Amino acid sequence: MGKSSKITITNDKNRLSRDEIERMVNDAEHYRTEDEKQREKLSAKNALESYCFYMKQTIEGEDMKNKISDGDRSTVLGTCNETLKWLDANQLAEKEEFEDKQKAIENIFKPIITKLYQGIGSMPGERLDRPQESGGPTIEDVD
Template identity: 55%
Template sequence: DNNLLGKFELTGLPPAPRGVPQIEVTFDIDANGILNVSAVDKSTGKENKITITNDKGRFSKDEIEKMVQDADKYKAEDDQQREKIAAKNSLESYAYHMKSSVEDESLKGKISEEEKKLVVDKCSQTISWLENNQLAEKDEYEHQQKELERVCKPVVTKLYQGAAAGSCGSQAGDTSQGPTIERSTKTTDCII
């Protein structure tokens, strides 16, 4: 459980696609228990900060000791929750990234409209699944990501191979990490 110590907002940020804004948050606590928190948007330089002093709303040493003991007691549950959230965030990020990659106008013509539709539809289906399954378990998120990768990787590999070289000829094998080229006796080796 979290305890609210204070609030501040970083406003006036320009609209940007998901995952693009970069906010640097700094926490600093001094010997007197005074907490300084600042946030800076790296693209605009806009900044806001708050100082939280060791007075009202803060905890006694006994309360802090109890919280530390509770944190130790529930560490395994917290770790499971953290892993679940990481799996959910990974799936969500991958779905939005794949969708925007195939919709990128600068890559038009590198894949067919059918391939583009296949990826966009699967990404939209996954995003919809995420919205309707906010309390899913880690393995469910991981399964959904594997299913999405199964559809996206062949198309995105083709997309990047077409964008990267174009002069290597056809490549064999499933290049599951994007624009890597594997050696095969059936193809021409190429160095990018």
């Protein structure tokens, strides 16, 4: 996923005792674990922030102006703005808090997005599931 490095500590000039080397190895392992937790936390925070900016940009786009009601637009923009303010005020929140916040706003946005795509005429990915009308013969499995 990210950078990977291997630390090798050698005792070339007998300056470090075996205990000191062991302590250094344990410290390196401890910090690696802490770094991974911090990376996951920042990833969750960035995902939430990106989702809000994406939704705001999508809803404010010119092509969406006539496709979404003012009430739904207001709900999305208000929720995004509140979430971004929450992010600013909760920089030290835990990974789970960021993930819970994202799930909560996704649940708010889901019916709006569904309504939006139904208004357009299809859900995302629906075309992939439809059989193609080629005018050719229909093939059926017969047992």
